[in-house]
Amino acid sequence: xxxxxxxxxxxxxxxxxxxxxxxxxxxxxxxxxxxxxxxxxxxxxxxxxxxxxxxxxxxxxxxxxxxxxxxxxxxxxxxxxxxxxxxxxxxxxxxxxxxxxxxxxxxxxxxxxxxxxxxxxxxxxxxxxxxxxxxxxxxxxxxxxxxxxxxxxxxxxxxxxxxxxxxxxxxxxxxxxxxxxxxxxxxxxxxxxxxxxxx
Numbered sequence: 001x002x003x004x005x006x007x008x009x010x011x012x013x014x015x016x017x018x019x020x021x022x023x024x025x026x027x028x029x030x031x032x033x034x035x036x037x038x039x040x041x042x043x044x045x046x047x048x049x050x051x052x053x054x055x056x057x058x059x060x061x062x063x064x065x066x067x068x069x070x071x072x073x074x075x076x077x078x079x080x081x082x083x084x085x086x087x088x089x090x091x092x093x094x095x096x097x098x099x100x101x102x103x104x105x106x107x108x109x110x111x112x113x114x115x116x117x118x119x120x121x122x123x124x125x126x127x128x129x130x131x132x133x134x135x136x137x138x139x140x141x142x143x144x145x146x147x148x149x150x151x152x153x154x155x156x157x158x159x160x161x162x163x164x165x166x167x168x169x170x171x172x173x174x175x176x177x178x179x180x181x182x183x184x185x186x187x188x189x190x191x192x193x194x195x196x197x198x199x
Contacts, residue, residue: 013055019045020052021066025112033115038062063116067109071128074105078135091142092189098135099156099185103178106165113162132157143189152188159184 023044083089136153
């Protein structure tokens with residue numbers, strides 16, 4: 001019996017974690033990042049406020065975990081999924097597929113992304129962000145050996161700003177922005193003659 005109690009506690013902790021994440025997700029989607037508090041999340045999850053801080057450390061930690069779940073799913077698709085997002089397609093196609101997928105991820109979770117940004121003052125150089133930077137730089141270097149792939153990759157990622165995306169969503173212009181981001185990446189990977197083809 002003694003060794004069964006820790007397993008039960010771990011199971012309860014896992015259920016609480018899932019309930020907290022699901023509650024935060026639903027509240028952010030329904031009310032927006034500026035109108036959701038830790039108290040509301042705790043009440044919706046059926047846990048105490050202290051449970052959230054014990055498990056995630058802070059509001060930023062909770063938002064980071066929600067973002068991380070989605071980022072890991074996309075990373076798995078990039079490393080193990082079907083082409084063109086996954087391995088097997090030419091580098092230019094993989095770059096376009098990645099930016100299209102990342103754009104859609106942000107659109108689907110824009111309030112969460114804004115809540116995460118607002119809760120985090122410093123740049124999060126965790127393994128996921130490092131992976132994105134390396135993935136983009138590697139594909140850019142293969143596609144455009146004439147450019148600084150590391151810096152250009154960061155500039156392209158900057159186009160996926162959650163605040164800008166939210167503005168376009170609220171204006172009913174999500175598809176317009178999606179097309180613009182796709183065109184931006186396409187113009188970069190098209191190389192020096194992209195402008196010539198448009199004139």
